[in-house]
Amino acid sequence: MTAAGIFLTHHDTPRIRRHFERLVDESGSSVTWHLVVSHDAFPRPETPFAYDDPAEVLPQRYRAMEEHGGVQGGYLDTLVVPVLRGLDSDHVWLFEYDVDLAGRWGDLFARFADSEADLLTTTVMYRHEQPRWLPWRAARAPGDVPEEQWVRSFNPLMRVSRRLLEAYPAAMADPAWRGHYEFTLPTVALHAGLVVEDLGGEGSFVPAGRERSVYVGKSPAGRPADLTFGFRPVRADYFHERPEAFEQPGMLYHPVKPGVPTWTRETRNLRP
Numbered sequence: 001m002t003a004a005g006i007f008l009t010h011h012d013t014p015r016i017r018r019h020f021e022r023l024v025d026e027s028g029s030s031v032t033w034h035l036v037v038s039h040d041a042f043p044r045p046e047t048p049f050a051y052d053d054p055a056e057v058l059p060q061r062y063r064a065m066e067e068h069g070g071v072q073g074g075y076l077d078t079l080v081v082p083v084l085r086g087l088d089s090d091h092v093w094l095f096e097y098d099v100d101l102a103g104r105w106g107d108l109f110a111r112f113a114d115s116e117a118d119l120l121t122t123t124v125m126y127r128h129e130q131p132r133w134l135p136w137r138a139a140r141a142p143g144d145v146p147e148e149q150w151v152r153s154f155n156p157l158m159r160v161s162r163r164l165l166e167a168y169p170a171a172m173a174d175p176a177w178r179g180h181y182e183f184t185l186p187t188v189a190l191h192a193g194l195v196v197e198d199l200g201g202e203g204s205f206v207p208a209g210r211e212r213s214v215y216v217g218k219s220p221a222g223r224p225a226d227l228t229f230g231f232r233p234v235r236a237d238y239f240h241e242r243p244e245a246f247e248q249p250g251m252l253y254h255p256v257k258p259g260v261p262t263w264t265r266e267t268r269n270l271r272p
Contacts, residue, residue, distance in 0.1 A: 002029065003159065005093030006036040006083060015258040016097050019238050023095065026105035030113055031093055036083060041070025043079035051086030054078045060175050074135065074180035085165050096156040098255040100239045102246035108214070112159065118194035121158035122217055122229055124186060124205035126151055129220040140178035141187060151186040151196065154217065156254050167192045201229070215252035229254045
């Protein structure tokens with residue numbers, strides 16, 4: 001199954017371009033990648049293909065994003081969903097520039113080529129598995145979505161299906177949905193009866209045999225000492241530049257900030 005994808009960046013530098021070129025080269029024919037540059041905090045990125053007006057695709061979320069002051073802090077869906085819908089493929093990947101892999105990209109994507117999951121992403125957990133996740137405070141859902149079915153995710157690298165790209169805007173037409181898109185996206189998918197899978201960390205959404213096989217992230221047990229995919233630690237060099245800085249072969253890493261100012265907990269919401 002051939003997929004398409006976007007490489008999303010809000011910085012356009014030679015180092016980031018080389019990272020993108022490595023991704024394209026190593027993916028081969030498994031994923032057709034498109035470079036997408038977001039120049040500011042609003043959902044109007046530069047793309048090599050056409051996409052529908054985000055204000056028309058997600059009108060309720062778009063208005064909330066405008067009130068919030070941009071996509072930062074939980075409204076990246078207003079950019080990602082319309083842009084991904086512009087790709088002609090049944091499954092589409094989002095790849096943020098600060099994701100890296102200590103290995104060959106083609107090997108990773110080959111593992112999921114036959115997967116029919118509607119949402120493949122990381123750090124997928126029910127509310128009861130990570131009750132201290134801060135965005136739960138602003139999370140709201142329609143009354144027919146019980147809190148025990150609320151799910152969180154972490155989406156710097158994710159794959160979504162055409163079915164989810166249709167179901168999500170339909171669900172978001174209900175203003176009862178509020179909060180971070182890392183809550184709304186997986187919870188809508190689950191409530192719609194779609195298949196949600198963790199790429200390979202820990203938790204209820206990791207298929208048997210795939211635990212800690214793709215990345216090491218936060219889990220129901222907490223933050224592991226050997227974490228590779230999360231808010232910290234920040235790496236300053238890409239794998240192809242300094243492979244010795246990536247301790248665990250074959251694992252996904254995040255964040256990697258090559259010459260990009262590191263965001264802190266005070267400034268993290270300012271990034272697109």
